[in-house]
Structure formats: C-alpha cells, structure tokens
Amino acid sequence: MRPARALIDLAALRHNYRLARELGGARALAVVKADAYGHGAVRCARALEAEADGFAVACIEEALELREAGIAAPILLLEGFFESAELEPIQRHDLWCVVHSPWQLEAIERTALTRPLTCWLKLDSGMHRVGFAPADYRAAHARLMASGKVARIVAMSHFARADELDCPRVAEQLAQFETATAGLVAEFSLRNSPALLGWPQFFRHGHGDEWLRPGIMLYGATPFERYQEQAAQLRPVMTLESRIIGVRELPAGEPVGYGARFVASRPTRVGVVAMGYADGYPRHAPNGTPVAVDGRPAQLIGRVSMDMLTVDLTDLPQAGLGSRVELWGAQVPASEVAAAAGTIAYQLFCNVRRVARSWLD
Numbered sequence: 001m002r003p004a005r006a007l008i009d010l011a012a013l014r015h016n017y018r019l020a021r022e023l024g025g026a027r028a029l030a031v032v033k034a035d036a037y038g039h040g041a042v043r044c045a046r047a048l049e050a051e052a053d054g055f056a057v058a059c060i061e062e063a064l065e066l067r068e069a070g071i072a073a074p075i076l077l078l079e080g081f082f083e084s085a086e087l088e089p090i091q092r093h094d095l096w097c098v099v100h101s102p103w104q105l106e107a108i109e110r111t112a113l114t115r116p117l118t119c120w121l122k123l124d125s126g127m128h129r130v131g132f133a134p135a136d137y138r139a140a141h142a143r144l145m146a147s148g149k150v151a152r153i154v155a156m157s158h159f160a161r162a163d164e165l166d167c168p169r170v171a172e173q174l175a176q177f178e179t180a181t182a183g184l185v186a187e188f189s190l191r192n193s194p195a196l197l198g199w200p201q202f203f204r205h206g207h208g209d210e211w212l213r214p215g216i217m218l219y220g221a222t223p224f225e226r227y228q229e230q231a232a233q234l235r236p237v238m239t240l241e242s243r244i245i246g247v248r249e250l251p252a253g254e255p256v257g258y259g260a261r262f263v264a265s266r267p268t269r270v271g272v273v274a275m276g277y278a279d280g281y282p283r284h285a286p287n288g289t290p291v292a293v294d295g296r297p298a299q300l301i302g303r304v305s306m307d308m309l310t311v312d313l314t315d316l317p318q319a320g321l322g323s324r325v326e327l328w329g330a331q332v333p334a335s336e337v338a339a340a341a342g343t344i345a346y347q348l349f350c351n352v353r354r355v356a357r358s359w360l361d
C-alpha cells in the first residue's frame with residue numbers, strides 16, 4: 001500500500017474548538033465547509049457534536065451530507081441558497097441560511113413556506129463581496145420581518161483583513177456594522193478565526209449575543225503571517241506524511257527531477273518520497289521548503305512531481321528507505337509550507353486528495 005496518508009487528530013480539533021470558545025466566551029458555529037477544510041466534514045462534525053453550538057457550511061449539498069450522517073445540530077449555509085427551489089429542503093432539514101442579496105429577499109417573499117426560517121442577514125461592512133450595503137441594511141431587515149416567513153434574524157458581517165494584525169480597516173468594518181445594525185437585532189456574528197484570535201480588544205464589553213464562526217483555527221493552523229500568542233496555543237489536526245521509497249547518491253553538478261530545478265552543489269544523498277501534487281502537496285514549493293524525516297528537519301529539493309518529491313538526506317545519514325517523512329503536521333507547520341509555496345494553509349488542507357485519511361480519537 002502506498003504510504004502517503006493524512007492522519008486527523010480529533011482530540012486536537014476539540015482542543016482548538018474549546019480554545020475558540022474560551023477566547024470568545026460566546027456561542028460558536030464550527031465552520032466545516034469544503035469537507036472541513038479537507039479534514040472530513042462528517043468525522044469532524046461528529047467529533048464536535050457534543051459541544052459545538054452548530055456548524056457552518058457553504059451550501060445545501062454540504063449540509064445534507066451532515067444531516068444524512070445524523071448530525072442534528074443547527075447548520076448554517078454561509079452562501080444561503082443559490083436558487084429559490086432550495087428553500088423547501090432548507091425548511092425540511094431545518095437549516096439556517098445567510099441572506100446576502102435582494103434576489104434572495106424576493107425569493108423568500110414569493111415562496112410559500114410551512115415553517116419559519118432562521119436567517120442570517122449579511123451586511124457588507126467593507127469586504128465588498130456579498131451582503132447588503134449599510135444604507136440598504138435596515139430596509140432589508142424590515143422586508144424580512146414583514147415577509148412573515150422569518151422567525152429569527154442574526155445580523156452578520158465578515159472581515160476582509162483581520163489577519164493583518166495592525167490593519168485599521170478592521171475597526172472601520174466594526175464601526176460600520178455597529179452603525180448599520182444599532183437597535184435592530186440582539187443576535188449577531190462577526191468573528192472568523194483571525195478576528196477571534198487577533199482582535200480581542202474590540203469585543204470585550206456589552207456585545208450581547210454573539211455567534212463566533214471559527215474555521216481555520218479549528219484545524220490548528222495560524223491565519224497570521226507572524227507569531228501570535230493565541231494562535232501559538234492551537235494544536236495541528238492534520239499530519240500529512242509518507243515514506244522514503246528510493247535513495248540516490250549524486251555527485252556535485254548533477255540535477256534532480258523535472259527541469260533540473262535543483263543541481264547538487266556538493267555530493268548529495270537524495271531521498272525520494274511517495275507524495276506529489278496529485279496528493280495536494282503544492283507544486284510551487286521551492287527548494288528548501290521544510291519537511292521532517294524521522295523527526296529531523298530536512299528540506300525539499302527539486303520540482304514536486306505528480307506522485308513523488310525529493311528531499312535532501314545528505315546531513316541525515318541514519319535516514320533511508322522506509323524513513324517516515326512529515327510534509328506538514330506537529331513538526332512542520334502547514335502555514336510555513338504554505339508561506340514557502342506562496343499560498344495559505346487553508347488551500348493546502350482543501351487540496352489534500354488521493355491519500356488515505358485516518359481519524360484518531
């Protein structure tokens with residue numbers, strides 16, 4: 001059996017969820033969209049079911065996967081519905097839905113419903129992706145109330161730059177939100193992982209009934225580019241690992257792999273690892289990207305190919321055929337691999353495929 005695999009530590013997932021709750025002191029929907037950022041939505045939801053206040057996914061297809069697996073907790077659709085035909089299954093499966101656009105308001109007004117909806121009404125406080133503009137927000141809220149089809153409204157918005165720890169736009173978005181929603185609703189939801197970890201000063205007093213929306217932090221990766229105290233308490237959930245399946249001794253001057261991107265500058269011992277971009281390892285990872293071989297730090301050399309990649313074993317004489325290689329996990333932070341490859345841990349996790357996944361509880 002090919003040794004490439006992803007181990008998912010569900011105890012670490014629960015640790016990270018508890019940390020989110022401790023930081024926020026409020027209710028938290030665990031964001032498990034995109035198959036729980038590659039960690040397995042059903043397995044992760046089951047592991048959190050006893051303590052999570054609910055879950056958030058991108059679309060109804062993802063929500064139904066959880067319902068079919070027996071998850072009875074609240075589930076929020078972060079993009080709401082894409083066509084009005086989804087309103088019927090939304091009611092039937094008791095899903096909560098984001099309302100972000102005027103056409104969705106119209107669809108709710110036009111559709112006959114048997115049960116009242118729980119809507120999360122989205123304000124565009126500065127992200128400028130979806131949501132009602134501040135000037136239109138009160139009218140949208142009034143229309144939802146007047147439709148007679150909504151039992152409960154949660155005011156929500158999303159930060160664009162909370163991962164930049166000194167960005168003034170965060171306070172501006174918060175002020176927009178407070179102005180647009182003043183006196184309107186009790187329940188509200190603003191904070192994703194970077195806002196929750198990095199911006200406690202904004203949320204200390206009297207903010208009523210808040211729903212947190214942690215995603216990446218549940219999976220143990222920092223959303224920040226630099227060290228951050230709270231993020232340092234997270235435990236990585238996924239270990240992506242494989243083994244050395246071949247070893248080569250190359251004299252100085254010889255290249256390794258496609259395009260000869262790496263050329264040995266000294267006699268070099270090359271380890272071939274069963275892991276490639278078809279498994280989700282980033283093809284753009286440069287020479288020098290960190291890996292760990294039998295628990296010791298080592299470096300990627302040469303271009304990543306579809307099924308294999310190569311590492312430098314010159315300084316690790318004990319390592320050889322069969323040695324365990326960690327691509328990311330407790331020893332090699334996914335965020336460091338991501339930074340080296342010009343991406344973010346979110347994308348690395350979501351891209352994991354083909355490898356066998358196993359869940360440890």
Ligand SMILES: *Cc1c(COP(=O)(O)O)cnc(C)c1O
Nearest residue numbers: 031078158192193213214215216
């Ligand atoms: C994905 C998502 C989140 C979670 O974001 P993280 O940065 O992973 O914590 C929160 N809210 C919304 C609207 C999202 O789409």
